[in-house]
Amino acid sequence: MNVVEMVGITKRFPGIIANDQINLTVRKGEIHALLGENGAGKSTLMNILFGLYQPDEGEIRINEKPVKITGPTVANKLGIGMVHQHFMLVEPFTVTENIILGDERSKFGLLNIKKAEKEIQRLSDQYGLKVDPRAKIADISVGMQQRVEILKTLYRGADILIFDEPTAVLTPQEIEELTEIMRRLVDEGKTIIFITHKLKEIMSTCDRVTVIRRGKVIQTVDVAETNENELAALMVGREVSFTVEKEKKQPGEPIVKISQLVALDHRGVRAVNGLDLEVRAGEIVGLAGVDGNGQTELIEAITGLRDIESGSIHINGKDMTRFKPRKVIEAGVGHIPEDRHKRGLVLDFTVSENMVLQSYYQAPFTKRGIIQNGEIDQYAKRLIKEFDVRTPNEHVPIRGLSGGNQQKAIIAREVDRDPDFLIAAQPTRGLDVGAIESIHRRLVEQRDKGKAVLLVSLELDEVLKLSDRVAVIYEGKIVGWVDPETTTEEELGLLMAGGKKQEVK
Amino acid sequence: MQQLFSRMNKMSTFLASLISIVLGMLIGAIMMVAAGYNPLEAYNALFVSALFQPYDLGETIRTVTPLLLTGLAVAIAFRTGLFNIGVEGQFIVGQMAAIIVGLKLPLPSGLHAVAAVIAGGLAGAIWAYLPGLLKAVRGVHEVIITIMMNYIALYLSNAVVFHLLAPGADSTEKIPDSASLRVQWLSDLFGGARVHLGILIALAAAFVMYVLVWRTRLGYELRAVGFNPLAAEYAGMNVKKSVILSMMISGAFAGLAGAVEALGTNGYLPIMNDFTGIGFDGIAVALLGANTPVGVILASILFGVLEYGGGNMQFEAGVPFEVIRVVFAAIILFVAANIVEKIFHSRRKKGVKTNA
Amino acid sequence: MAKRSWLALFLCAALVFTVVGCSSATTKKGGFAAGLVTDTGGLNDESFNQSAWEGLEKAKKDYGVDIKALESKSDDDYIPNLTKFAREGRNITWAIGYKFDKAIPDIANQFPDAKFGIVDSDLGGKIPKNVTAVTFKEEEGSFLVGVIAGLTTKTNKVGFIGGVTSPLIKKFEVGYIAGVKAVNPKATVSVAYAESFADAVKGRSLAQSMYNNGADIIFHAAGGTGKGLFDEVKTREKGKYWAIGVDRDQSNLAPDHTLTSMVKRVDVAVYNVTKELKDGKLKPGQHVVMGLKENGISMADKHVSPDVEKKVEEYKQKIISGQLKVPSTEAELANFKP
Structure with a gap:
């Protein structure tokens, strides 16, 4: 049975088509990977499925019934849960308090924490999550916090779990544990959509994979019938x-x-x-x-x-x-800093302005104390082209670019100064x-x-x-x-x- | 194409501000109805008298002048990542310095006024130097220091008046005409109102801010430091110098505001019981004006009209001035909480849903 | 869609404003019309602005004078507010408070046909032809409350809290000290200035330290700062600690602790001068001084004992008859012999 069918989904943002006629079919009980480069449109698609965005065109069917997902609450009711890359937890609260937050099943306005605790303990045992419902979020590890996020979706009755790049924040040991948990979840009848750009994880964890490139679906393949090189080629669009x-x-x-x-x-x-x-x-x-x-x-x-x-x-x-x-x-001396957001870029500056971060004061970018925007734009345009920085144009704030493109911009800047x-x-x-x-x-x-x-x-x-x-x-x-x-x-x-x-x- | 989008974005900010203003006035109107006043009559009195009679128009411009400058002072600090809440204090020392030069430095007409205005701007800059220095060198938050400097400025100014400029009196003598920013033809043009050359200084300052922030090397540095000091340091900029400088530029604008107010409007310096409020209003002006020079000009005009027209509203419609304060507050609330844009967004979402 | 409806609303509103705008109010000619501009204290300051307005209200009741008031939010408003009345053609426009001493000469010069009155300032002696300046002999009233304090104190320590150090407030201080010393040479007077007329917190802390240092009666001439004095005295033992009010009867601020108040009859002054101008008995351009003799100063008796009151009456008559000249400056105080 197909639990999720997204048909002809299109979503436009100013200056960019994030999703272009995307079709996605997820079968019950599988781990389905969504593979694509940063900025390919994976997250947009999942945010649509979770009701955070509304598609401009297209249809969504859950359990073979057409639905309109107008918000996360509706998504929850349809059995869709999302484990975000950045956790949405209140640090001083306990695990239980965090899980029932926003879904307080109260009786006459009174919370029944004990009952919720029991339920959470039961879910934790069933799926082998090893979470203590009474622990404070601030006291537990990142991996454990992620499991709290998983529990949150399970507690709300999710059958379809979306994992948004879950391994980015984990240590290798925790990644292994997560893989096991995901297997356990599908064994118990859940369905998982796994957003990632790491090929190794797909090969080791997933059943099928849908590759998205520049907002379009390239292909859906069985993991058993492919390999890392092929996936990489599909994702990037050329041999890697x-x-x-x-x-x-x-x-x-x-x-x-x-x-x-x-x-x-x-x-x-x-x-x-x-x-x-x-x-x-x-x-x-x-x-x-x-x-x-x-x-x-x-x-x-x-x-x-x-x-x-x-x-x-x-x-x-x-x-x-x-x-x-x-x-x-x-x-x-050229320097590609280790933290591009902290040191490497002024995120609120445009791409152009970031391209001259060290050289802005020299000719031809400044003449007699006046910034020469024309010259800077010309220069930025050249670097964008030479270094294949994907940006709508040189006037947008660099904050809006994907991490890879931000990094390419930094490298363009540092390399072109010819240090x-x-x-x-x-x-x-x-x-x-x-x-x-x-x-x-x-x-x-x-x-x-x-x-x-x-x-x-x-x-x-x-x-x-x-x-x-x-x-x-x-x-x-x-x-x-x-x-x-x-x-x-x-x-x-x-x-x-x-x-x-x-x-x- | 993309530029079109960004322009549309700017338009929608402008529109959101405009709607915030209308909503704020609507809330004021509701209050008036609740209190038994006629809001149409009141707003009519407010706008008609503030704008359509030469004298009142002149006085409105006079009210706008210092607000424009303090608004610019706050805006330029915001643009460079600083929250200069000390505009009020810098305004006061600007007043003081301008009056000291006006009273104690005998200079020929014209030159005298120029010297007094410059003194005011310098005093404001110097007053802002200390918080800038502490922020740059010791990392002390500028909000705390500038608030305290406001009090020091107030009492310093009072002490200077009381002990040096006018021993035993409540206010100084009037400055001689040579130092005044009032010019006869301008006053005559506006039915004898106290409109003065300060408005030209203020408008010039708005232009200076635009050029400085967006067109100069210095402005590029100030903005970079404001947005991300670590990246600015990485790029070889002198972060400490930038912080101090941007505080001083902001302070200079505030000092100018004080100078033109002292030299143009009053012509003397009284012992003040309390803050003038013009510096604090500058924060609201900058906020409503989205920290852009044109925005600040428009916002200061609005606030000036409300402020001055509010008095007429009281006079002609009998509505207490406090209502205008409520309107002020409501507008600021709408702008600060971005309520209008949120309404827009939810509308847009709904619109999409029906298509889906 | 949303945009358009907002725009429509805005345009409607603008239209209504302009249509209604054609009927601007103007004063009816004929009767005598008086205007009043307050300083930043506003009409309900429970002090001289309010008192002045009461004077005008009485004039309205007695003679049908058309009256209107404008409150000033800041010093910048003085001139526009005065201008409004002058343009309306009011027969007299009152400026309440010495803070108008820079604005009045300007405005009088600009509107030579209009008439103005200023309370609490003699404009440095240079009174324009169309201005009537009214001042009070505060030292006389202060002297009398000084007499009351000097006779009532048990600790032989009394206090004075001033607003901002200025010649005007000095008159209060000097008169008060003279009064205390006249009846009780052993008593000491501690003096403190808040350097603000609006800082009730400062006023309270000054009062607190004076009481703690043994003073049992404190007189203030500090406007809003003085409210702190009443806040403080209220918390202390009844019948032992006293406050003396100023400008008007302030006993409502602390009914059981207000010994008396020195009342500046701004209402009487405004009423009298308005009436005399109306009747043509008073020519503008003069300096009117209101003392005990002119009924410009009075005492609000609250908890003053009859013996003390008798003594006060004695001194009052001495002052009215000119037998006693109350000092008004520190130099005069130094040479003062009761």
Whole structure:
């Protein structure tokens, strides 16, 4: 039986068609993945199903009956529940209080918390959620909070559960647990729609997958009959290579020389503790390490955003220790920051304005103190085209762009300034395969042009794939160098955990 | 195409403000009916007398002038991520500095007024420097500091009048004509009203704000720092300098407001029992004007008309002025809570549903 | 759809305004018409604005004078408000309070045919031809309440709370001190200024500290600030702590604790001057001073003992007859011998 049928759904937003004649059929008792790049229209479609948006055209059938879903309450009544990516929980409240919030079944205006607690306990046991109904939200882990969201939908009697990118916030261990829970749910007769752009998860969890690209359905396929490469191609619209083409190259002279660098973190602890590092022209140096071992502080110290206690930084032979950010930028350092919303972009600025964030004060963007908007727009247009930033135009606030396109905008800006030394921190965090591929290509391109690239990433895969050399950082020091061609995950893991190793150069 | 959309967006903001105004006046009307007054007669008295007689029009413009400047002061701070609630205090020191120059610095006509106006703007900027500095260097929230600076300004001004400018009197002498912003032909044009050259300064300030914020390198920096100081720092901007500067620019506008009010309207500085309220009204003006120069001009005109016309309404229709305060408050509430747009949106949704 | 209906509503409203707009009110000519502009205190200030209005209301009752009032919301309103009456052709427009001392000369100059009155200011002696300036001998009334305080105090400590330090309020202070010292040389007078006429909280804290320091009677000349005095005295023991009101009978603020009030008969002044102008007995351009003799000052007796009252009456007659000259400045106080 088809529990959900969405036929010819079209939804337009100013300047964009988010959903274009989308057909989606979900069978009872399956885990159905909705795969697409960021901004492809997956979330819009699910928000329509959940009643948060109204479609401009099309029909929805639930359990083979046509329905009009005018709001989440109606969706709830139809047995549709949604587990949002960003939890909607009241922190000081208990699990039970959060679950009954908005659905308080009261008698003469009195809540029966005990009864609700019992019901929640029962549901938790039935689906193996292991949630304590009396725990406070503030006290439980992110994974547990997500399960509270699942319980919330079950408590409201949902048979069709929509998961909106549920794994984005979870640790690998929690992801495994979630997979199990989802299996249990379908075993008990529920149906799941799973929004994601991670191919591995689809292969390991789902039954069927519908691929959406630029607002249109490309294909619905059985997971058993496909593979990651095929899915990636469907999603992006062309063959995606998971390996990065990279020729062997002889690196040139050292561009960056960092010696005995010491910098404090915000608590005054030595986050960078006597670090030495050298990056040469025409090479990518990967910095591997467990999060919080001084990576952030190191980058900030290099770029002038953090005070340096001692040690020195030389760029192109010039002493750049304790230079202001602008001086560092002018000395030829590009920086793709690890948090694009925090540092990388002014979200309320337009795409154009963000493209000149560091160079706005120079000709031709400013003449005699006056900003030259025409010049800036021309420049932005060129970068948008060259770097394939998907945006309606250069005048929209960059906030409205998808994460991948925001990141592409930052990379366009940093790369086009043609720096001798490019720092790329978590350059692909949260992005889909298409965007990741293009960003990786750009980094390698910089290396091939003879620039020095420092890649800081928590994704070991990425570090090993792109780097010519890998430095392992542990407690603010480089504790070892490995050759990405020959090293093993075990060796790296040992180093990252503080184990010793002799130099492999 | 996209520009069309953004223009439509602007239009709908304007329309939402307009509807908020009408709704606010409607609430005022309901109050009047409830209290046994005739709202049509009252509003008629308000608008007709504020706008259609030369004298009253002149006085309305006079009322609008400082509101426009304080509205701009608040708006420019908002644009750069700061909430300058100290406009009132900066206004007061602006008044004070202008009057000091007006009384104590013998200068030739023309130059005297210019010097006094500049002194007022400078005083406002200096008064805003301290909160800006504390915000930039110590991270102290500007709202707290500026509120306290308001009181300091009030009592400083009173102390200066009492001890220095007019020992033992309640207010200073009038400034000489050389420092006045009043000009005979302008007054004559408006039936002897106290309209003065300050309105030209205020309009020029609106233009300056537009150019400064949206057309200059400095404005780009100020906005970037306002929206996202961390990104601004990353991009090599001097965040501390920007915060201080934007406070000072805002303060300068507020100081100018005080200066033109002192030099144009009153010509003297009294010992004040309480705040003038013109600085605080600037917050409402900026809010209604959506922090844009044109919006602030329109909003200050509306508030000026209501403020001045409200007196006439009391005179001719016998309706207490408090009703106008209610109308003010209702309009601000509608704008601040964005109620109109919410109504619009739910309508739009419903419209779609019927198509579906 | 929604847009259009709103627009229609707005247009309708605009249309109605303009149509109704043709019938603007004008004053009927013929009878005597008086206008009154309050300072920022407003008509219901329970003080001289209200008192002045009562004077005009009496004039209306007795002589059918056409009266109307306008309240000022800020100092900026003084001139437009006065202008409105002047343009209406009122026979006299009263400006209540010394705060009008800058506006009145301007407006008198601008409307030479209109007539104005100002209460509480002599305009620095430069009174235009079409203005009547009325002031009071506050020192005389203050002297009498000083006599009452000096005779009533048990602790030999009394207090004075002033609004803003100014020559006018000094008259109160000096007269009061002279009165206290005249009957009770041992008594000390503590003096404090709130530097505000509208800060009841400050007034209360000043009163509190004076009472705590032993004063049992406090006189104020501090407008709205003085309300704090009454708030404070109410909380204290009846019959032991007293407050003395000013401008009008303030006993309603603390009926059991108000010893007396020094009443400035603004109503009498406004009534008399309006009447004399109407009858042509008074030529504008003069300075009218209202003292005990002119009935411009009186005492509201509440809890004053008969013995004390007798003494007060004695001093009152001395002042009226000119036998006693009450000091009005600190310099005069220094040389004052009762």
